[in-house]
Amino acid sequence: MSEQYPSAQDLTLEEQASLTSGQDAWHLQGIPEKGIPGYMITDGPHGLRKALASTTATNLNDSVPATCFPPAAGMSSTWNPQLIHQVGVAMGEECIQEQVAVILGPGVNIKRNPLGGRSFEYWSEDPYLAGHEAVGIVSGVQSQGIGTSLKHFAANNQETDRLRISARISQRALREIYFPAFEHIVKTAQPWTIMCSYNQINDVHSAQNRWLLTDVLRGEWGFKGIVMSDWGADHDRVASLNAGLNLEMPPSGTDDQIVYAAQDGRIDRKQLAAMAQGMIDLVNQTRQAMSQEGYRFGVNAHHQLARQAAAESVVLLKNDNNILPLAPTANVAIIGEFARTPRYQGGGSSHITPTRMTSLLDALQERGAHAQFAPGFTLEDEPQDAALTQEAVATAQHADVVVMCIGLPEYAESEGFDRTTLDIPAKQLAVLEAVAKVNSNIVVILSNGSVVSMEPWQQHAKAVLEAWLLGQAGGAALADLLYGDANPSGKLAQTIINDINDDPSMLNWPGEEGHVDYGEGVFVGYRYYDTFKRQVAYPFGYGLSYSTFAIDQVQVVADAHQPNTVQVSARVTNTSNRAGAEVVQVYVAPEQSAVARPVHELKGFAKVYLEAGASTTVTIELDSRAFAYWSERFNDWHVEEGTYTVEVGTSSRDIAACQTVALEGDHKTLPLTEWSTYDEWKQDILGAQAMQAADEAAERGEIIAIPDNDMTALFLHAMPINSMTTLLGPEGGKITQFLLDWYAAHTK
Numbered sequence: 001m002s003e004q005y006p007s008a009q010d011l012t013l014e015e016q017a018s019l020t021s022g023q024d025a026w027h028l029q030g031i032p033e034k035g036i037p038g039y040m041i042t043d044g045p046h047g048l049r050k051a052l053a054s055t056t057a058t059n060l061n062d063s064v065p066a067t068c069f070p071p072a073a074g075m076s077s078t079w080n081p082q083l084i085h086q087v088g089v090a091m092g093e094e095c096i097q098e099q100v101a102v103i104l105g106p107g108v109n110i111k112r113n114p115l116g117g118r119s120f121e122y123w124s125e126d127p128y129l130a131g132h133e134a135v136g137i138v139s140g141v142q143s144q145g146i147g148t149s150l151k152h153f154a155a156n157n158q159e160t161d162r163l164r165i166s167a168r169i170s171q172r173a174l175r176e177i178y179f180p181a182f183e184h185i186v187k188t189a190q191p192w193t194i195m196c197s198y199n200q201i202n203d204v205h206s207a208q209n210r211w212l213l214t215d216v217l218r219g220e221w222g223f224k225g226i227v228m229s230d231w232g233a234d235h236d237r238v239a240s241l242n243a244g245l246n247l248e249m250p251p252s253g254t255d256d257q258i259v260y261a262a263q264d265g266r267i268d269r270k271q272l273a274a275m276a277q278g279m280i281d282l283v284n285q286t287r288q289a290m291s292q293e294g295y296r297f298g299v300n301a302h303h304q305l306a307r308q309a310a311a312e313s314v315v316l317l318k319n320d321n322n323i324l325p326l327a328p329t330a331n332v333a334i335i336g337e338f339a340r341t342p343r344y345q346g347g348g349s350s351h352i353t354p355t356r357m358t359s360l361l362d363a364l365q366e367r368g369a370h371a372q373f374a375p376g377f378t379l380e381d382e383p384q385d386a387a388l389t390q391e392a393v394a395t396a397q398h399a400d401v402v403v404m405c406i407g408l409p410e411y412a413e414s415e416g417f418d419r420t421t422l423d424i425p426a427k428q429l430a431v432l433e434a435v436a437k438v439n440s441n442i443v444v445i446l447s448n449g450s451v452v453s454m455e456p457w458q459q460h461a462k463a464v465l466e467a468w469l470l471g472q473a474g475g476a477a478l479a480d481l482l483y484g485d486a487n488p489s490g491k492l493a494q495t496i497i498n499d500i501n502d503d504p505s506m507l508n509w510p511g512e513e514g515h516v517d518y519g520e521g522v523f524v525g526y527r528y529y530d531t532f533k534r535q536v537a538y539p540f541g542y543g544l545s546y547s548t549f550a551i552d553q554v555q556v557v558a559d560a561h562q563p564n565t566v567q568v569s570a571r572v573t574n575t576s577n578r579a580g581a582e583v584v585q586v587y588v589a590p591e592q593s594a595v596a597r598p599v600h601e602l603k604g605f606a607k608v609y610l611e612a613g614a615s616t617t618v619t620i621e622l623d624s625r626a627f628a629y630w631s632e633r634f635n636d637w638h639v640e641e642g643t644y645t646v647e648v649g650t651s652s653r654d655i656a657a658c659q660t661v662a663l664e665g666d667h668k669t670l671p672l673t674e675w676s677t678y679d680e681w682k683q684d685i686l687g688a689q690a691m692q693a694a695d696e697a698a699e700r701g702e703i704i705a706i707p708d709n710d711m712t713a714l715f716l717h718a719m720p721i722n723s724m725t726t727l728l729g730p731e732g733g734k735i736t737q738f739l740l741d742w743y744a745a746h747t748k
């Protein structure tokens with residue numbers, strides 16, 4: 001790796017220690033005498049936030065202009081990994097121009113509860129979708145020789161008390177819900193860095209969690225890069241370094257403590273050298289990109305890409321009487337301050353200074369639309385001004401169509417705090433209601449970083465475009481969609497529920513006395529709503545188009561050579577006279593299981609673009625992981641033998657066709673003991689043979705026979721075999737001993 005720089009072994013203890021903390025809030029610490037530069041690293045994640053003023057400043061909004069792509073709330077609705085990869089490439093190019101070696105993102109924490117303040121920065125309630133989308137950012141950025149920092153590892157699912165809270169999570173929920181997005185990206189794209197989370201997991205701070213940072217991340221998943229702390233997440237540098245944290249950010253000025261700890265044996269010197277070597281390797285990986293001088297990215301091209309990404313991010317929730325797309329000649333009233341002052345990104349560390357900004361109003365003016373604007377309300381948390389309502393009603397009264405832009409203002413959602421309600425501010429809804437009294441042709445455009453409640457206002461809208469936060473080109477994209485120059489193709493990456501109390505995590509949200517119990521286990525989002533048949537406003541995966549599609553010819557074929565592997569194919573046809581895109585979604589539903597499993601889970605998807613009337617066949621492979629659950633008994637993934645239904649559809653609740661497939665399972669068995677039940681002995685291959693031998697011994701009169709009647713069988717099946725005495729007296733104990741001896745003799 002280090003052709004140019006010395007290896008950690010050639011550095012003094014002091015030099016090694018110095019590499020394990022930053023030089024300031026946004027720079028690595030270099031060793032100029034040894035030729036190791038101190039490159040810049042900065043946020044992320046939906047564009048570059050390179051601090052302008054002083055390098056230690058935390059004034060978040062003061063950064064050099066960069067393209068503001070849609071935050072993950074929007075981009076996750078594209079279900080388009082190739083497009084997301086292109087956005088990653090563009091961000092990498094901007095880093096080269098700005099000489100930033102690592103961009104801090106993407107953030108792939110699960111949206112456990114829609115009130116999470118940072119939901120706008122995260123991808124989905126579903127780990128498969130989150131991993132398979134966000135990987136595009138990592139592969140795209142790194143294809144340009146720039147590093148990414150996959151964050152926040154792990155279980156940073158709320159803002160409340162985020163620096164201290166202990167997320168108490170079962171192993172199974174960690175492995176099935178909170179880890180897989182990280183795991184997939186590590187295994188397929190090797191992010192050069194990972195940022196640990198602020199919170200504790202099961203009472204251990206992530207920065208000091210050796211199991212997390214070393215055993216799982218490096219040992220099991222094969223991570224090769226460095227782990228840095230979230231800003232201020234490292235509270236004990238010695239413990240963190242020993243756990244596998246390479247870099248403390250921002251620096252606390254305590255490198256000497258690391259030296260002392262290495263000298264007195266509290267830090268293993270090999271571990272310090274390994275952590276320092278990781279930092280040298282990172283500098284090496286980015287060296288080529290960092291030595292490109294005078295590089296300039298294409299500002300226009302990136303704005304156009306942001307526009308395309310924004311258009312694909314929008315989800316058409318409703319379109320009664322095909323009110324959309326609008327006729328070019330329609331007289332349109334545009335109501336709502338968001339049309340003039342778009343909310344296009346979230347607040348906090350991801351806040352970007354855009355290279356340019358197109359509001360919906362700008363875009364409508366540019367295209368010469370027949371549109372009249374009234375702001376309707378302000379975006380401040382202040383009482384409604386009656387004059388604004390009157391003006392909005394007057395503007396709407398004689399229009400053919402009203403486009404009403406409502407949503408969450410900046411004060412309502414940000415990094416740093418969680419929301420307390422799903423509701424849109426009441427004053428906006430009051431304006432909508434007043435407008436609905438004079439005009440029934442209303443199209444609502446929503447601006448929000450996470451879901452909002454749709455009742456009681458939804459009935460006033462003939463169409464609803466869920467526009468999330470769309471980045472700097474959102475206005476142009478929305479105009480394209482309103483007039484049909486773009487066709488909606490976004491799908492929900494997050495279920496829209498009717499009431500926050502329908503969410504399974506509400507019993508334990510946002511925790512108390514320093515901890516939060518993830519009591520819902522693996523039943524997060526649609527895994528809960530669909531399993532327990534809860535009504536939702538719009539299901540996971542849902543989204544309309546101006547086109548219509550049909551799915552047929554679904555085939556599910558087990559791979560003859562690979563156990564527990566299945567090929568799924570389906571034909572998709574655009575049954576309309578307009579080109580458009582559909583997302584084919586594949587869910588796996590186990591017929592029965594030894595553990596409580598969600599009724600179905602997303603395990604594959606493919607977005608297809610089809611001309612009017614055109615068809616194509618998509619093929620999706622499901623590997624054994626698609627059928628597995630995390631077994632706490634095996635401490636491993638486990639595919640049970642049995643029947644699985646493979647569902648192909650366009651949302652978690654619109655399944656076009658399904659087929660079953662029988663799988664042999666992975667044949668994993670647990671060693672049998674006196675605490676294994678009679679049934680577990682019977683179901684185990686060797687155990688069954690032991691039972692057979694016991695029968696034969698009984699026939700020979702060596703031990704008594706297990707009574708063969710229904711009542712005994714009923715009792716026995718769930719009893720550990722050491723209970724034979726309880727059931728059959730001392731002679732029963734001999735059966736137990738026979739089984740254990742036989743088993744021991746055959747498992748040497």
Ligand code: BGC
Nearest residue numbers: 043044104151152230231349
């Ligand atoms: C955030 C990170 C961010 C870092 C640097 C932290 O507060 O949690 O996501 O990358 O600050 O700005």
